[in-house]
Amino acid sequence: MKRLEKLVSIKDLPEAPVSNVPSLNQKTGTWRVFRPIVDKEKCIKCSICWRCCPDISIEIDNEGFPIINYDYCKGCGICAHECPKTAISMDREGK
Amino acid sequence: MKRAGIPTEEFIYSGHTACPGCGALLVARYLLKVLGKNTIMNIPACCFAAIPGTFPDTCLGIPLLYNAFETTAATASGVEAALKIKGKKEKINVVGFAGDGGTADIGIQALSGAIERGHEIIYVCYDNEAYMNTGMQTSSLTPKGATTTTNPLGKKGGWRTRNKKNMMDIVAAHDIPYAATVNPSYPMDFVKKIEKAKNTKGTSYIHAYSVCPTGWRYQPELGLELGRLATETGLFPLYEFENGRYIINYKKKTKEVLEYYKLQGRFRHLSEDFIKEVQEYIDKEWQKLLVKEECSNR
Ligand SMILES: Cc1ncc(C[n+]2csc(CCOP(=O)(O)OP(=O)(O)O)c2C)c(N)n1
Ligand code: SF4
Ligand code: SF4
Ligand code: SF4
Ligand SMILES: [Mg+2]
Numbered sequence: 001m002k003r004l005e006k007l008v009s010i011k012d013l014p015e016a017p018v019s020n021v022p023s024l025n026q027k028t029g030t031w032r033v034f035r036p037i038v039d040k041e042k043c044i045k046c047s048i049c050w051r052c053c054p055d056i057s058i059e060i061d062n063e064g065f066p067i068i069n070y071d072y073c074k075g076c077g078i079c080a081h082e083c084p085k086t087a088i089s090m091d092r093e094g095k
Numbered sequence: 096m097k098r099a100g101i102p103t104e105e106f107i108y109s110g111h112t113a114c115p116g117c118g119a120l121l122v123a124r125y126l127l128k129v130l131g132k133n134t135i136m137n138i139p140a141c142c143f144a145a146i147p148g149t150f151p152d153t154c155l156g157i158p159l160l161y162n163a164f165e166t167t168a169a170t171a172s173g174v175e176a177a178l179k180i181k182g183k184k185e186k187i188n189v190v191g192f193a194g195d196g197g198t199a200d201i202g203i204q205a206l207s208g209a210i211e212r213g214h215e216i217i218y219v220c221y222d223n224e225a226y227m228n229t230g231m232q233t234s235s236l237t238p239k240g241a242t243t244t245t246n247p248l249g250k251k252g253g254w255r256t257r258n259k260k261n262m263m264d265i266v267a268a269h270d271i272p273y274a275a276t277v278n279p280s281y282p283m284d285f286v287k288k289i290e291k292a293k294n295t296k297g298t299s300y301i302h303a304y305s306v307c308p309t310g311w312r313y314q315p316e317l318g319l320e321l322g323r324l325a326t327e328t329g330l331f332p333l334y335e336f337e338n339g340r341y342i343i344n345y346k347k348k349t350k351e352v353l354e355y356y357k358l359q360g361r362f363r364h365l366s367e368d369f370i371k372e373v374q375e376y377i378d379k380e381w382q383k384l385l386v387k388e389e390c391s392n393r
Contacts, residue, residue, distance in 0.1 A: 007151060013151075017150065018151075019147065019148070019150050019151045019152055019153040019159075020151060020153065021151045021153065022108045022110070022152070022153065022154075022156075023108045023109070023111050023112075023147065023148045023152045023153060023154040024108050024109060024110045025110065025152065026110035026111075026112070026148055026152065027110070028109070028110055028111070028112070031115065032115075040137060041172070046099065047098050048099055049101065050098065051098070051099040051100070051101055051282060052121070052279075052319055054113065054115075054117050054120040054121050054318075055109055055111070055113075055114060055115075055120070056105055056107055056108070056109045056119070056124065057109050066350050069109065069333035071109070072109035072110055073213065074114075074115035074116075075115060075238050076116035076308075076315040076316060076318070077116070077314070077315060077316030078099035078116055078315065078318050080316060081316040081317065081319070081320065082319055090316075093305040
């Protein structure tokens with residue numbers, strides 16, 4: 001099965017109705033109203049925020065700090081609410 | 096490899112279309128972390144049919160078969176039987192993943208049949224307590240007192256008057272080899288139970304607590320806190336039914352139903368007396384569960 005990168009014409013469609021393009025091309029970060037911001041000073045690198053993100057938009061860097069991917073983060077605020085050190089604040093977008 | 100108690104590998108991509116703070120996503124994310132890439136999912140009409148995105152997009156890194164609303168367990172049974180004939184079942188997990196409507200209402204006879212035939216499938220019901228994808232209609236798993244669009248608030252009241260159907264009792268009555276309740280607010284307990292389901296010979300049933308900010312009308316950041324409250328109040332007890340025995344995994348029933356109800360718009364209209372009634376019912380159900388555990392382990 002040909003792996004689709006981009007749908008341009010009907011010829012790019014697969015032989016059967018199979019979805020195989022990773023949803024990564026949908027930048028759901030545009031939905032966000034509040035932006036989570038990590039305060040590294042307060043962070044204890046527990047990865048709880050990584051664990052509880054429904055949008056899989058938190059990665060952990062080599063030092064163990066969380067990095068938020070604003071391309072996809074929808075701003076639900078769960079990470080901020082669950083952080084044991086209140087190291088994540090939610091700031092209104094476009095403030 | 097594990098991080099914060101759960102496997103690091105991901106099988107769901109970002110860019111899916113679930114509402115911000117959707118619990119179903121965490122249920123699927125934790126589930127697939129344990130089951131891994133050799134998994135085939137069968138999903139009926141429900142929110143999770145819309146979440147992966149529109150053709151040709153998908154948020155799942157594993158194969159997914161869409162099936163008709165009432166046929167999840169039947170489709171999964173067919174996939175399992177085909178894999179067995181091809182000699183591939185040993186290596187592949189077959190999952191049925193349906194909502195509360197698709198499980199407790201329209202899909203219940205397919206599920207009953209699959210358990211009866213003993214197919215080696217993992218059936219997961221993500222319970223967001225109403226038909227959410229079509230706009231919050233009441234299901235038989237909607238809790239007592241909740242308003243939905245088919246139980247709208249009116250002058251004469253108007254909310255669900257029956258209690259939730261007990262799906263765990265229903266599958267236990269089939270003498271299913273393994274059934275468990277899971278809650279994303281308890282991730283380590285969650286992954287442990289999926290591991291057990293994966294290693295079960297025969298059908299396993301997982302009943303997953305699945306918050307829905309859109310339908311339950313609460314602020315999305317409270318999702319995991321609501322999950323903790325649901326278990327601590329006894330509204331959603333964490334337990335297993337394994338080879339005929341009940342095992343309660345979390346016994347600290349320390350909170351009042353009111354604490355859980357007052358955070359959600361769908362319960363906003365309820366009087367104190369009504370919530371007291373719910374409290375009494377929950378206390379009784381909890382006692383029943385303790386007795387079931389005690390008797391089945393004698
Ligand atoms: C036979 C049939 N009846 C009705 C529908 C319309 N329908 C699609 S999704 C849905 C609601 C599903 O509710 P549930 O199983 O609880 O999953 P949720 O959307 O809440 O995640 C309904 C009624 C359908 N697709 N097929
Ligand atoms: S939850 Fe808080 S303390 Fe833990 S890693 Fe995330 S930001 Fe740091
Ligand atoms: S706000 Fe929500 S979507 Fe954004 S990083 Fe935090 S948990 Fe993930
Ligand atoms: S309606 Fe509820 S269950 Fe459906 S995607 Fe939105 S939050 Fe999730
Ligand atoms: Mg539902």
